[in-house]
Amino acid sequence: MGFAPGGGASDRKNVAAVIPAYCEEKHVGGVVQRTLLQLDRVLVIDDGSSDATAQNARAAGGEVVVHPRNLGKGESIKTGLCHWLDRGAEYVVILDADGQHLPEEIDRFVAAASATAAPLLIGTRMSDVRAMPLVRRLVNRYMSNKISRVCGQRIPDTQCGFRMVHRSLIPDLLGGGARFDYETEMLIVASRKGLSIAAVPISTVYSDEVSSIHPVRDTLRFFKLMRRYQNL
Numbered sequence: 001m002g003f004a005p006g007g008g009a010s011d012r013k014n015v016a017a018v019i020p021a022y023c024e025e026k027h028v029g030g031v032v033q034r035t036l037l038q039l040d041r042v043l044v045i046d047d048g049s050s051d052a053t054a055q056n057a058r059a060a061g062g063e064v065v066v067h068p069r070n071l072g073k074g075e076s077i078k079t080g081l082c083h084w085l086d087r088g089a090e091y092v093v094i095l096d097a098d099g100q101h102l103p104e105e106i107d108r109f110v111a112a113a114s115a116t117a118a119p120l121l122i123g124t125r126m127s128d129v130r131a132m133p134l135v136r137r138l139v140n141r142y143m144s145n146k147i148s149r150v151c152g153q154r155i156p157d158t159q160c161g162f163r164m165v166h167r168s169l170i171p172d173l174l175g176g177g178a179r180f181d182y183e184t185e186m187l188i189v190a191s192r193k194g195l196s197i198a199a200v201p202i203s204t205v206y207s208d209e210v211s212s213i214h215p216v217r218d219t220l221r222f223f224k225l226m227r228r229y230q231n232l
Contacts, residue, residue, distance in 0.1 A: 019043065022053070023049045025056050031098075047067045047071055048069040048070035054066050081170045091166055108201070109121050109163075109164040118195070118198035121197070124157035125202060125204040151191035153191055
């Protein structure tokens with residue numbers, strides 16, 4: 001289903017960034033600096049970090065909101081979405097603080113939003129998986145196939161956190177899960193509203209980042225989420 005937002009992403013002044021971060025003092029400063037070369041408004045949500053994440057993000061020029069304790073990535077994204085909704089942003093870009101998403105590729109989301117008018121855009125790394133570890137590749141394909149069936153539309157890389165959201169969808173995204181299951185729930189909520197989700201090809205980047213996903217606990221959350229929506 002098409003969507004015709006007012007304004008548009010072609011003017012970067014309409015676009016703001018949210019960078020959820022937990023104990024990312026090593027990478028967050030560089031990510032903020034590079035994102036500020038693309039957009040004027042960059043917000044880091046420090047999700048109860050015990051290191052210098054907040055200080056390094058501010059030193060790099062980013063605006064920072066600090067959660068007094070760790071609430072989860074989902075809650076961090078919601079905090080950022082509310083922040084920019086209240087301040088009039090037309091689109092909000094979400095990218096990770098560990099350097100896995102290239103701020104230089106925000107342009108790809110801007111162009112895709114203008115071309116498709118989709119209210120939700122998600123990066124896809126599946127066009128070139130040579131740099132992706134085999135286990136992640138297999139898990140991504142399995143998860144993406146399963147979630148695509150629940151959503152009723154093909155989403156090539158449902159596990160990618162690099163996204164862009166139009167402000168009209170934000171109020172519908174402020175409930176749901178608090179942790180990594182929230183990113184899946186975003187896709188389901190948009191799909192259940194009959195909205196199209198556009199895939200944006202991005203680079204596959206892996207360096208020294210350590211995944212914050214708990215392999216057992218977060219997998220159980222995922223299947224619980226799937227059961228809930230499959231029964232609706």
